[in-house]
Amino acid sequence: MRGSPRIKCVCAQRLCRALCVGALIVGVSGCAGTMRRPKECTLGTGVITQPIAPHQAGAGELPARLAGMEKPNSWMEPPVSTMLEPFFLNGMRRSNGICVLLAARKAGTTSDFGLVDAGWYALQLKPPLEWIAEDVMLATEGMDAFARGAALAHAIDQMLFAAADVVCAQVQQLRHEHPELQNAPILIVGESLGALMTVGLLATGKVHFDAAVIVAGGGSCLDVVENSLLGFGIIPREMLKNPAFHAGYAATCRLDPLYAAPILRGCPIVLINATSDMVVPVSAQERLRVALGSPCTFLYEGGHLTLFRERNETFVPVLKEIGEMAIARVAAENAARAVLEESSPAESSIGSD
DSSP states (O other): OTTOHHHHHHHHHHHHHHHHHHHHHHHHHOSOOOEEOOSOOOOOOOOOSSOOOOOSSOOTTHHHHHHTSSOGGGGEEOOHHHHHHHHHHTTOSOOOEEEEEEOOSSTTOOOHHHHHHTTEEEEEEOOOHHHHHHHHHHHTTTSOHHHHHHHHHHHHHHHHHHHHHHHHHHHHHHHHHOGGGTTOOEEEEEETHHHHHHHHHHHTSOSOOSEEEEESOOSOHHHHHHHOTTOTTSSOHHHHTOHHHHHHHHHHOSSSHHHHGGGGTTSSEEEEEETTOTTTTHHHHHHHHHHTTSOOEEEESSOHHHHHHTTTTTTHHHHHHHHHHHHHHHHHHHHHHHHHHHHHHHHHHHHHO
């Protein structure tokens, strides 16, 4: 199978995309802009009351095919900055909490160095969204457009439910190894491609979070892929233009950001959008903002790639700020819980007298 026409075709598509991305960087980047703050930024206090449940039935032979892919546990790892941090700082940093990063598509654009420097233990989650989408398209060749859309939706949902289980297991293990993180806050950060998966991940209700920041995220996934300047090649153009394909996807998908967003209204979520974004279209970012109930939103006056290229000046300070807000809230909750626990024995003894 290694030399099969299908595999050669996929490799050629990926190479073409990589070359085109490099060629378009200058045009998409633009000049560095400024970050516009909202008049007031507060974290929501809502919780997920009706999490989205997994599919009960499979989608033909697709689940078995995906089961042969790399194991979900390999999707999460400490980023380089976390692994280097003990060497550079000799273990002298604060343990403010755990940050789960869903990385951007382009290597090197994650914000782990800045967050680790601010005292967060960072874990990087890399669900293979693009690879799964391409694999599904190959596996479903010959099926009608509606069935192919439904198969893609099922695969994305399956991947995100598996990713949520991985996050929970990794956080539990980390807290076991580092008791000081037991009651520490959890910050979720989704960047670009990672932001497309963050909403669905949270909507499962499995992953506890004290704050989440979505950087240049949009919905739905098909809308972003179809209209992104760099989104071609993942899904065949004829499928993206086929209403039946969209109908099959919409009828099946539960964790697409646009469909899952209403579950998260009122939750502690902050958005960072770019006003001249051509990678994750501005219209898609706005649709997600509305679907989430218009949470606190920072607006970067510039394009997608400059937002990430200049991240230490653009949105990393915002991440640190939101992280501090989460730390303060959790510290207050822990203090209130401690007072309640201290007063409970005294009340019990009075009642026994």
